[in-house]
Amino acid sequence: MQAYRQVVSNQGSAGVDGMPVKQLYDYLTKNREQIEADIRRGKYLPQPILGVEIKKSNGRKRLLGIPTVIDRLLQQAVGQILAIKSEMEFEDYSYGFRPNRNAQQAVLKAQQYINAGYRHIVDIDLKTFFDEVDHCLLLQLLYRKVKCPLTQRLIRKWLRAPIEINGKLTKRRKGVPQGSPPSPLLSNIMLNELDKEMERRGLLYVRYADDFSIYTKSEHSARKTGNTIY
Numbered sequence: 001m002q003a004y005r006q007v008v009s010n011q012g013s014a015g016v017d018g019m020p021v022k023q024l025y026d027y028l029t030k031n032r033e034q035i036e037a038d039i040r041r042g043k044y045l046p047q048p049i050l051g052v053e054i055k056k057s058n059g060r061k062r063l064l065g066i067p068t069v070i071d072r073l074l075q076q077a078v079g080q081i082l083a084i085k086s087e088m089e090f091e092d093y094s095y096g097f098r099p100n101r102n103a104q105q106a107v108l109k110a111q112q113y114i115n116a117g118y119r120h121i122v123d124i125d126l127k128t129f130f131d132e133v134d135h136c137l138l139l140q141l142l143y144r145k146v147k148c149p150l151t152q153r154l155i156r157k158w159l160r161a162p163i164e165i166n167g168k169l170t171k172r173r174k175g176v177p178q179g180s181p182p183s184p185l186l187s188n189i190m191l192n193e194l195d196k197e198m199e200r201r202g203l204l205y206v207r208y209a210d211d212f213s214i215y216t217k218s219e220h221s222a223r224k225t226g227n228t229i230y
Contacts, residue, residue: 003077004028007069007181015068016050016164024069035070042150046071046157049177051165063131065163065177072181075158078151079182085145090188091195096209097184106208110215113204118215120222124229129210130187131175135159138176138190145189158182184209 007021014020019027028035038044049065056062067075083099090098095106139156146152162169163177176183176190187209194212198205203225204215214229216222 003073003080006076006080007073010181012069012072013050013052013066015066015071016048017068019069021069024073027070028073035074039074039150039154042153044154044157046074046154046161048169049161049163049172049180051163051170051177052179062178063165064179066179067158067161067177071158071161074154076181078154079185082142082145082182083185086185086189086192090192091199093205094188094192094195094207096207096211097188103208106206109206110213113206113215118204118217120216120219122214122216122222122226122229124212124214124226126210129191130178130183133174133176133187133190135174138186141189141193142186155182 004024007024011021035044047068047070049067052064052066053061054064087098093109095101095103095109138159139152142155143152146155158180159176160172162171164170176186191207191210195205195207198214206213206215214222214225216225
């Protein structure tokens with residue numbers, strides 16, 4: 001019910017089956033037991049993702065992946081539990097798409113570094129990160145947290161669901177579609193490995209999703225750090 005309320009409050013467009021959010025409750029009333037039985041038997045198959053391109057502020061286009069309302073509900077339910085398990089492992093200086101964290105806090109942390117004398121900054125944006133996430137690596141990280149085979153199967157099927165663009169289905173073997181409920185969480189799970197590496201190196205940094213900055217006291221240190229990271 002918590003997942004249902006979240007999906008309804010988010011609204012969002014219909015997926016490939018055309019079902020709007022307002023029909024979700026009636027559909028669940030009639031089909032909930034069948035959906036549950038299919039999941040328990042390992043027979044549930046997610047429907048393809050609807051691909052929609054939107055314009056970015058820089059004039060380029062971003063591909064959003066819109067799952068069906070039913071898949072969004074199930075993804076939200078799994079994501080809620082996975083988020084609880086993951087939050088305890090995330091590093092302190094990650095501020096994007098996490099409960100009780102926001103961009104303003106990230107800016108304030110950056111100001112603290114600058115005021116402390118760390119005024120040479122390495123600013124990095126991981127180009128097309130969401131489109132390039134390696135499924136095998138991500139699944140390996142997830143399997144450390146998720147021991148239920150049925151849940152593992154669901155996550156794998158959601159990651160591999162084909163995307164429909166202009167009526168044509170395309171297979172997916174990489175990427176986490178922006179637009180699906182678990183996309184930000186899955187991205188943070190992947191990028192937490194980067195956070196741990198920066199912590200291991202003793203770097204001062206701030207990360208918000210796939211954008212992050214490293215703060216140093218000299219131009220030499222900034223160049224050296226930037227070259228090492230790249």
